Amino acid sequence: MVKEIERYNIPIVHMATITTISESVGANRIVPTVAIPHPVGNPALKPEDEKLMRKAMVKRAVDALATEISEATHFD
């Protein structure tokens, strides 16, 4: 899906935990995430800390969309 959407020349960032899969399916902008069942969450944290963490992560993803790259790049 990532690759087919990017084929329309729209930048796309893949937020995923198993980043080897992101790479093998052809994602170019990759933000590694926390865990498979809660990629952008962490139930072990206090709710306010969890939200701060999620915000930092999503911000990183948004920033990745504004970053020029020439090959598959991890933003971590």
Place this chain on the structure above:
Amino acid sequence: MSKEFKVLYYVNQFFGQVGGEDKAGMKPEFHKDKIGPALGFENQLKGEGKVAGTIICGDNYFNENKEESLSYILNLVKQEAPDVFVAGPAFNAGRYGVACAEICRAIAEELNIPVVTGMYKENPGLEICQHVAYVVSTSDSAGGMRKALPLMAAITSKIAQGIELGSPEEEGYIPRGMRKTIIVDKRGSLRAVEMLVKRLKGEEFATEMPMPVFDMVTPAPAIQDLSKATIALCTSGGIVPAGNPDHIQSASAQKWGKYDISQRSALNAPDYYTTHGGYDPVYANEIPDRVAPLDILKELEKEGYIGKVYEFFYTTTGTGTSVSNSVKFGTEIGAELKAAGVDGVILTST
């Protein structure tokens, strides 16, 4: 085997010796005869089997009247009840390849009759029938006929007589993507070490588990001004509105959904949950934003860090979903996002 086995054969107007492009509109016809490659093919069966008839159809006619052509051919094959159905080879001819492939697939899936064909590896028909047909790997032009027919005939003979086929490399057909359990002398650890040693020495080695080859897409240019950009949210984590109104499958998804989130500030429970059957849903069901972080995107929108969150979010289930469906979903979703003028996409996966 005392009795000769029976083969039915399919060719297009050209190989059926009716004519060239001017005859590509001909309807399917059945001849109780061996025509074109069917003749050479039968010779290769060495008296073990015979070709009982040849179906000829124009390439354009088939592709423009697929349902009708298929139903005619399926009926005929049902009546004739061959042991094996053979089509082509189509080499790199696109329309002919697709016709051979559609026919083979329908016969294999609906009539449960084994099918054999031949194609060049880039023929668009290959993808359609590869999983159900034995497709002999041919050259890209009819010059490869002499090589293709004996391979197709040998595979046909074995299938018809219940003889187990060898590997794709031994038999000359294109791998069907299946794995077979076989007994070998050396255990796995030994084979792995031997392979590693060969690799370290720079010697040739053959993997037992070839990885699929994925084509790559050039990275799209970066967004110049985030504060004016429209960002869309997608997920393969199966987050759906409560009740899963579009019945998105919990595994091996056949479809995707899109939901209006323009009035929402988060994807919170109990309005949303996950239908994904491939991970422990407890954390996602507590706070669906842990999988599809609409809450943060809306915050970033409010702060002016990004221009806008696109009014729909897109979702499907990634587990067990075929590559071909994923490609289809991505193509369809991408077309919508492009038309809507979306500047960037965040796709989360579990």
